Amino acid sequence: MIKLKAKQAYVKTIRVLGVVAQRIGLLGWLERRQDRRVAHWIRALFAIYDVDQMIALDVPWWTYRAIDKVDQFLASRPNASVFEFGSGASTIWLARRAGIVHSTEHDKGWYDLMQSRIATYPNIRLDCVQPDPSLSENPLYHSQKESYAGQSFESYVHAISRTGQTYDLIVIDGRARPACLQVAQSCLAQGGMIVFDNTKRARYDQAIRNSGLVAEHFGGMTPSLPYPDKTTLLRRALADGRHV
The missing domain is CATH 3.40.50.150 (Vaccinia Virus protein VP39)
Structure with missing residues (x-):
């Protein structure tokens, strides 16, 4: 139960940060650099449990x-x-x-x-x-x-x-x-x-x-x-x- 609540809190926090990142242009900046692995990974952090964003990023959920x-x-x-x-x-x-x-x-x-x-x-x-x-x-x-x-x-x-x-x-x-x-x-x-x-x-x-x-x-x-x-x-x- 504690792990579940911690996970839910993390996802909620990331969603809020994602809105901020979108407004200041950070997500767009990262998306223009998706050919760079670290940039792609940072962008994908904002897509946790969001199937539409993961589809747009063109990645499965494997390493x-x-x-x-x-x-x-x-x-x-x-x-x-x-x-x-x-x-x-x-x-x-x-x-x-x-x-x-x-x-x-x-x-x-x-x-x-x-x-x-x-x-x-x-x-x-x-x-x-x-x-x-x-x-x-x-x-x-x-x-x-x-x-x-x-x-x-x-x-x-x-x-x-x-x-x-x-x-x-x-x-x-x-x-x-x-x-x-x-x-x-x-x-x-x-x-x-x-x-x-x-x-x-x-x-x-x-x-x-x-x-x-x-x-x-x-x-x-x-x-x-x-x-x-x-x-x-x-x-x-x-x-x-x-x-x-």
Whole structure:
């Protein structure tokens, strides 16, 4: 509760400072220098929890180093197919760089909000898969958020399997992430990549180690966050130690 109140107070303060920064021309000055990483990050600090500003800044909510790596990966695979657990500014960013983006969202309110944002992107398919009303026997499908007590995310996790497709890029940035990683592996195309966000959280370490995938960790600055975070990119390993 204390952490939540502190977060809410921080966001409220940043919103007020953002209005001031807009009036004195600071935001415009930073936007004209977006090609400079530090300037982009400072500008993005004013966009915390503001999906429209993040879309305008053309960034997902991963670390900058991971963003650069994924950008290069997509550039090397024209018309890439993408599956995403958890929608937002990243959905638009991906749609601008991939052939098709299939995103699954668990929050109906957020799903409704995203409809107008994706309307001009015919290559986005956004589905809403809300939590199962009863608790699964498998704890992998549970969420640690108190608001989801007594519910589970088995249907949500298996949304990727129900498409019957494989994907060049799979983004795990929603609920029940260890379960999503486990299921996503069978849906990963040859040479594909998985983006697992917020891996600074210790509870994700075991899932990544157990995956058997080659993991590259990218820590550091993250758009809109005043502290460093970590995004991990995972790929299949070859017998000679390389990844594919």
